[in-house]
Amino acid sequence: MKNNRNPLLVYILTLGVFGILNTEMGVIGILPLIADQYQVSVSTAGLIVSLFALAVAVSGPVLPLLFSGMNRKKVMLLVLGIFIAGNLVSAFTSNFAVLLIARVVPAFFHPVYCSLAFSVAAASVSKEQSSKAVAKVFVGVSAGMVLGVPVSSLIANAASLTYAMLFFAAVTIVAFVATLLFVPSMPVAQRLSYGTQLRVLRRSVTWLSIAGVIFMNGAVFGVYSYLAEYLKTVTNYDWNTISLMLFVYGAANIIGNMIAGKLLAKHPSRTVMSYPIALAAVYIMLFIMGPFSMPVAFLILIWGILGGIGGNLAQYWVVSAAPEAPEFANGIFLTSANLGTTIGASVCGLIISGMSTKYVVIGGILFLLLSIAAIYPRIYMYDRIRRGRARGKT
Template sequence: MAKRNNLLIFILTIGVFGILNTEMGVIGLLPSIADHFDVSISKAGWLVSSFALAVAVSGPILPLLFSGINRKTVMLLVLGVFVLGNIVSIFTSNFTIALVARVIPAFLHPVYCSLAFTVAAASVSKEEAPTAVSKIFIGVSAGMVIGVPIASFIASATFLQMAMVFFAVVNIIVFIATFLFVPSMPVEERLSYGAQLSILTRSVTWLSIAAIILLNSAVLGVYSYLAEYLKTVTNMSLNAISLMLFIYGGANIIGNVVSGKLLANNAIKSILSFPFVLGVVYILLFLFGQFSVPMAIITLIWGILAGIGANMNQYLMMSSAPEAPDFANGLFLSSCNIGTTIGAAVGGLFISEMGTPYVVLVGFLSLLLSFATILLRNYMFKPTRQLSG
């Protein structure tokens, strides 16, 4: 049983990597895509922004609609759509078709990811659930951070379409592995749509959503401008910046592993102390960000904390509505996207008005508000519910 569960979680982790890789991998390909389709770089950017918008819109809706269908069937459907989208992207020479081939799978992105979190948690005991979910987050981190340089390297070493082939191959492998090794998983205790939607009537749900938006804004609002910070403040070369991004990504994966143990052992203290620890890192970033060696150390610690924070966000949402996991995970994904959008926008505002070093202010402001929100959430549901909802 343990071996089967480990295999299942491994397949889900690679599946999440494939889907996030499809989403984020094109970021490093935008100049090549603009040349290939003979469009401006800003228009090529629609391939990124339209995907993110589709995820944000479908996050609370489609996981709810698919919540009563056999989970294996849903996984195969989503993976199949991603494979088809990847194949169309390889062969099309029309930008509009390429855009449609990305947007349609994007709507199903939250369905697979929410299922991955739900199935991983359900495959182990309640005490081991945070650790199982943290393994899925390794796939999320790898897809978001490692997929970008891999796709860029493939495109530069060969040509653009081979990077698209890489996206397709990963999803095809996961589709085959899911078909062969994942057992049928019918939904035995299906909640009605009304029962699932009823979690929106709870204040704990909305406090959790607010906390996730603020925590994600605190991390991604600053991280979105890391490359710019390293270029203009630390004065690093492009190769050094790429290395720093790799350090951040690898540290993010370490954070995912660490977070599972932290949440399993003492979730409340870990989540309440997180804003303070990250706040200290941002103070160090502001004071020593112009020096290369301290900046490398700061980036390593920051990356670890970012991985921990992502897991804490998912824990906050899931512990608020454990009886409706698919819908709750959909809300989690949408909240993260909203937090990233707000954080990046506010961070950009601080940079334009005050300069690049002051992007940390979006982090401080978000952390302050997130701590107040988490404290209120914990206070309102004491002593029996606390962070567990």
């Protein structure tokens, strides 16, 4: 594949990843509208986020391995086609159960495309440029997770919920056509051994990394899943302002991605150690300042930057624990991150149902405390392993 480089390939992969993550997370900005249209509670509407993430978590370690021997272009077209069908059904169904099914079925194939996108991007360029290619694809992940939220909210507010759902389909259709026309056939020359990759699961440091990612992601997306509802009921923003704040969060998230690369390159352990403390401080201030519009707007900006940093931290935290099996590690990362989203959205939904939307940040703080319990032992264990390797080389 390196001998037949396609300058459009990485950008097409980025667009495809954006379409898939946009489908997953874009509905966060319209959960209250979904609840109204389908006549369910906001916490019940949150199932379309949590069950999607649960499906990704279940399939993450399995389906990428099962599809690893197939032509990569055919697999990508298959996954994009499934997402197009699911989005079209979601746009036109009037039954909430059908909506759930139309979202959960494609979700099982989410890790297949994303894992392929990372590995194909890396293989499409020289080894020296592979990290930059993967970073470009990761922009699609970040953009899909955050920018789709304000865009779908604006479309739903200006037109209708159906048009917001069709926006998800439109992005995926463009990625499908671009893949069909411009991506070359990519048969697999050599399959990776299952045993070699699965061996990384024997390590305690891997499982501590998984736990840390689950809790960090639960802390971010457990609260963020209900941000639109929080701004509506606690801060009393109108829908236009809510859409603007969701956009601010998304733009800040991209800034966080840029900052994270520099922080992880210089001080990875210190960055991960301080992250839960910084995010907890934002949540405490959000709880105190929730009714005040200007302080909340500032806190959303800071929260968005931290959210962007957190996504990069999570990917680094898992892959650095299994450097010899990066593709499998990326699958584990996707599983851990989405499991965290599932658990976080479910727990925070229960807090909203049992108390009120104002107290949703308590769930985030709880997950941050749990993340600290996983992060600090992992740092100690990983440093001990590195010292042992260094002694072995001398």
